[in-house]
Amino acid sequence: MVWVVLLDEQLNLLRPHDTISDRSCFALCKTLAKRVISGLCSGVTDSCVTVVQPNWSDDSPKLTTFSNNVPTLHLAIDQLEEPSPIVQQKLNDLVLWTLTEVFRYWGPSATIQILLFTDGGASPFLHPAPGDNVASSQFPRLPKVAQSNASLTVITLSNDQVSPDILRIYRQFLPQSSILSWKKYQPTNGGAPLTEDDLGPFADYCLRTCLVSHGFDRNCEVSLRCGHLNSSVQLAPVLRIADYGSSESPTSLRLEIFGFLHTSDLSNPPVVSRHHVSNVSNENRTPFLQLLMSALQETKTVAMCSIYAGETNSSAAGTCTKSTHADGRNDAANLLRHGFVHQVDPKVSILMLSVFPKDCIGLPWLGQFQHLAPVEDFAGVQLYDDREGSSPFPVLVPDRLSYGTLSDSNVGQNRAASAGGEPFRYVSWVSPTSLLSEVNKVLRLGRRLPEKSAIFFKELARLRSAALAYGCPELLVHVAHLTESAHATENPVGQAQSDAVRVHLDTMNRMLSEAAAQLDD
Structure with a gap:
């Protein structure tokens, strides 16, 4: 899951002074946000957090780097400037821009939770009062993908009464929106002012409520394997298969690398979600991920992989799953998705898993995934020769391998026919x-x-x-x-x-x- 932290900077007029201490309302919101971020990063290590920096003065908002590093996120909160009553702020447009940017980076299947911190105050002189008489056409609506994959939690230092613009956004996210207020959490405080000491328990309450609502009580083990090399990894955000055949989501996932493809041969494949791939912990770091990253960087390739569901049993020697047969073959019934592991940026040591849609069982320039053959099946007797300019790729014309069936060639007769009775077709890994x-x-x-x-x-x-x-x-x-x-x-x-x-x-x-x-x- 991707957590987006957004602070309401429209804290200028009609502040609830009776419940706020002598500190600035905005400063208290920043302190509360930092405490929630600390608990989030320590309790949910397989999630990514980003902070929205509106920059209202020059109208150039930006997101901080997706991370679970507490000092980096705290620094981003500290860098938020005090709100100015002169600059007009369009919170609805900022939320839409944030959703667009997050979905663009993580894919349309990413699950997004927006945490909007506010003091509960508002200025009725700048915004119309909420009501059905406000024309919905005047305000941009949420994209269709956000209506199912995004949720909003408003955390207010006052009561459930929020500003009109926040209320408008809250209604757009329904039924996936909620309000966590200080007065509802502490109704018997006798109207005492909110102090910084009260923020700790309130932050724990907000974090616990958000985690329970998203079902973070169950962990999903993930293993990455390439040949005899394997490692336990974590995906951030968590890869959740909503259409899994079982009544519950799989308790473990297995990423099987079945081949490598040059980056120039990708040609913008369809991707529904993206996830950072990292070691489970610093104590359990293995050289496999670093080796894989170095190999991908040196060869300018990506690792094509299949995603399986199965119960994982970790051991010192490696990882085995119940979705694997005794001879090492994977059970096709547990196949969930296909995707590829790649490096995000040559300058950044981050591995990314990009997942294809469920109905994507092949790509136009690769053919069917289950029909991909080892390189030896295409090579024949002669590999590529720079001096003679000869190459078996994508095929040698006399062998008639390219897009030919088993009946057209004697090569590869020992390969099994594809499921459904269709003839096996060789494919050419070309750009x-x-x-x-x-x-x-x-x-x-x-x-x-x-x-x-x-x-x-x-x-x-x-x-x-x-x-x-x-x-x-x-x-x-x-x-x-x-x-x-x-x-x-x-x-x-x-x-x-x-x-x-x-x-x-x-x-x-x-x-x-x-x-x-x-x-x-």
């Missing part, structure tokens, strides 16, 4: 962007025939070789059609130029037809 750039280059040069004929045919030959290797000769047909269409729509400058263009177009069609015939043979 769609590289081929697309080659197509665009050829089309640009084709529009400038005949003056660019030399470089046009050179690039066309490269594109023809790539299309044949990728197993998509129909791409060449479309390229030829688009090139001819570009010249058909232009007004000819002269008959001589039209004849020259026609000669080049005929040469192009002859080259591409020979390529298609070569593939059919």
Whole structure:
């Protein structure tokens, strides 16, 4: 879960002076927020906390780094400036901006809890009174994804009466919103002023209420495995599988790395949630995560993985789960998701798990995940040779491996057929962007025939070789059609130029037809 700490800075007029000590209202809110953050980071280590810094003066809000480091978060709270009664503040817009930024970083399936601290006071001179007569169209509504994955808790130093703008936001989050007030927590204080000593028990009460409402009483063990290497890790925020087949969420998760992919080959896959991957504790640090991070950084790759559910039994030798067969194979019935582990930033030593949607069982440039084969199945007898410029990737044309079924090739006959009776299809781990750039280059040069004929045919030959290797000769047909269409729509400058263009177009069609015939043979 992602915890967002936001302080209401509209603490200028009509403050509840009868319940506040001689300290500033805003200073008490900052102290209360820091105490809640301390308890949150110590009690829920697999969550991330961020502080919203509004910066109303220059209208450039920002979020602090997602972290569970108490000194860093306390420093962010201390850096919040005292509110100014002159600067107009739009709290509703700030909340919407915060949700957008958090979902953009963690994915649309992230669970967000906003903790809004206020003293309960408000200025009715700046905001209209709450009521049904206020047109909802005047204020931005919460995005649809926030209505199910985001919740709001208002922590007030006064009673349940809050300012109109907070009340408006509170109604938008219903039924996933609540108000925790000092007077409700301490109704028998006889109207005594709130002191700093009272903030400790009140902070514990607020934290306990929030944790119970989100079901943090059960921990989920997570293990990360790659071959014979494994390590117990924690995910922040917690990966919660809402559509798990059992009546309860799994008590343990297992991340199985099944391959590595170059970062340039990702091509913006669909991601529903992101989670930081770290060691369980400093005492149980293992070299595996550091080794994995170094390998990903040096090779510029990401680790493709499958996420399984199962009961984990940790031991000194490693980790085993009941979702694994005796021969080491994983039970497909316990497969929850696919995703990939990657480094967030080359300058930051943080591993991130990006999870695909449930219905994402393959990607266009990878094919079905369960059909991915080891590199040996594609390599044949010859690996890539820089000197000769030869490569089996994505396929060797004579072997007909690319997108071919088992019946088309004798290679890989020992592999089992896929579930559902469909023939097994080899896939090519290629980048769609590289081929697309080659197509665009050829089309640009084709529009400038005949003056660019030399470089046009050179690039066309490269594109023809790539299309044949990728197993998509129909791409060449479309390229030829688009090139001819570009010249058909232009007004000819002269008959001589039209004849020259026609000669080049005929040469192009002859080259591409020979390529298609070569593939059919």
